[in-house]
Amino acid sequence: MPEYGTRRARRAAAVGLTVAALAAGATTAAGPAAARPRTAAAAPAADCSASYRIEQKLSGGTTWRMCWHYDSKAGLVLEDISYQPKGEPKPIKVLNSARLAQIHVPYDDGKNEYSDLTGQDFAQALMNLSPAECPGGTIKTVKVPDAVDPRHPNVNGLCTTTRARGHAYRMHDVGTDKVHQAQGKDFLVYTVNQVGWYEYITEWRFQDDGLISMNIGATGSLSFDDYDSGDGRGWPIGKGARAYATSHSHDVFWRLDFGLDGSSKTKVEQYDSVVSPRTGGQQGPTTRTTRTKVTRELAGDLKDYRWWRVVSATGTNKDGHARSYEMVPGPTTKYLGRGFTRHDLYVTEYNPCELFASDNPKCDQGHPASVDRWVGGQTLTHPVIWMNVGFHHIARDEDQQPMPVHWQGFAIAPRDVTAMNPLTPSDLAWQNGHWEPRS
Numbered sequence: 001m002p003e004y005g006t007r008r009a010r011r012a013a014a015v016g017l018t019v020a021a022l023a024a025g026a027t028t029a030a031g032p033a034a035a036r037p038r039t040a041a042a043a044p045a046a047d048c049s050a051s052y053r054i055e056q057k058l059s060g061g062t063t064w065r066m067c068w069h070y071d072s073k074a075g076l077v078l079e080d081i082s083y084q085p086k087g088e089p090k091p092i093k094v095l096n097s098a099r100l101a102q103i104h105v106p107y108d109d110g111k112n113e114y115s116d117l118t119g120q121d122f123a124q125a126l127m128n129l130s131p132a133e134c135p136g137g138t139i140k141t142v143k144v145p146d147a148v149d150p151r152h153p154n155v156n157g158l159c160t161t162t163r164a165r166g167h168a169y170r171m172h173d174v175g176t177d178k179v180h181q182a183q184g185k186d187f188l189v190y191t192v193n194q195v196g197w198y199e200y201i202t203e204w205r206f207q208d209d210g211l212i213s214m215n216i217g218a219t220g221s222l223s224f225d226d227y228d229s230g231d232g233r234g235w236p237i238g239k240g241a242r243a244y245a246t247s248h249s250h251d252v253f254w255r256l257d258f259g260l261d262g263s264s265k266t267k268v269e270q271y272d273s274v275v276s277p278r279t280g281g282q283q284g285p286t287t288r289t290t291r292t293k294v295t296r297e298l299a300g301d302l303k304d305y306r307w308w309r310v311v312s313a314t315g316t317n318k319d320g321h322a323r324s325y326e327m328v329p330g331p332t333t334k335y336l337g338r339g340f341t342r343h344d345l346y347v348t349e350y351n352p353c354e355l356f357a358s359d360n361p362k363c364d365q366g367h368p369a370s371v372d373r374w375v376g377g378q379t380l381t382h383p384v385i386w387m388n389v390g391f392h393h394i395a396r397d398e399d400q401q402p403m404p405v406h407w408q409g410f411a412i413a414p415r416d417v418t419a420m421n422p423l424t425p426s427d428l429a430w431q432n433g434h435w436e437p438r439s
């Protein structure tokens with residue numbers, strides 16, 4: 001097993017920490033996952049005093065509420081996230097906690113491999129934001145734990161703002177000859193963290209229709225120190241073919257702890273559809289969809305016609321349907337070089353010490369250090385979702401300078417959280433289920 005390298009850091013202070021953290025991670029990866037002890041202890045309640053509270057009402061009538069705190073490794077952590085569309089009497093809890101769980105960066109030449117969150121001081125290098133990069137929004141001051149420069153622990157680094165997203169819907173009503181259209185609004189929460197030559201934008205986007213998307217935008221600069229390859233594992237940049245940028249992957253993990261309707265006892269379901277060719281008795285090919293209840297820990301893989309959802313144990317919408325959120329994967333290139341990157345989605349039973357998908361520093365000696373080792377067949381009572389989205393970065397001339405932002409991530413979409421489109425205009429509210437156009 002190759003050793004993880006040390007990053008040629010822009011900030012020299014990062015190097016000492018890196019080696020120690022990685023060495024600790026390597027020695028704790030032992031013991032069968034199924035045998036690990038589980039603690040039932042609930043996470044401590046979020047500090048939701050005024051300065052850690054975020055609340056935004058969007059023009060469509062939807063209010064998003066959450067608490068935030070800043071973790072010394074994960075950076076921005078959002079907790080107690082709730083959604084209240086117009087017509088709902090109270091906030092609907094969606095997530096107990098949502099956080100980044102690793103940015104794993106292995107290089108194609110095998111010489112370097114980084115754990116940016118746990119090994120490269122991602123959180124410590126929170127960047128100050130100018131009002132220009134938080135247009136129309138508010139910039140909060142973040143006290144950075146273990147700041148690289150202890151004289152400046154307070155960073156104006158958390159932006160909350162709103163942004164137009166274009167059409168939320170459009171419909172020509174035949175009965176009244178009226179066009180219903182609405183322009184959607186998103187609520188954005190983001191930070192920028194520097195790691196080496198890179199800068200990562202951690203963006204959380206909350207739409208007025210209940211969709212939440214989470215993305216990492218990689219920008220900054222290519223790593224100049226890598227312009228030396230010539231080993232067939234890079235791409236020439238600069239005049240002629242003298243400088244090569246080494247290709248590498250960015251495997252980003254998120255950890256989502258759902259608390260739908262205020263309960264952590266959510267259920268996970270997997271859906272698969274199979275298309276069968278036309279047989280004698282049918283007019284065309286047919287498609288059958290089956291549901292599989294995910295009752296035990298899972299290492300799941302994306303597939304055409306496959307999707308997952310997390311279902312509320314307690315709450316239903318006004319139609320009596322169980323509320324749920326569906327996982328909506330973004331484009332991904334799965335890196336097969338490590339056990340923890342080999343699957344797209346993991347579901348594990350909640351354990352408060354399991355916070356990072358790889359190089360997890362929090363658990364006791366003997367507890368495995370990565371999410372693939374935590375999937376051990378345990379029955380799920382409080383499922384935690386881990387999403388892995390990879391990007392294989394083969395540099396191009398346009399990556400300099402600065403490097404255009406490259407986004408990778410995924411979304412979770414409400415499924416039966418409300419009985420209709422939460423943005424339905426009042427004169428269409430009667431059109432739910434079986435209805436006929438007014439004559």
Ligand SMILES: [Cu+2]
Binds near residue numbers: 248
């Ligand atoms: Cu890259």
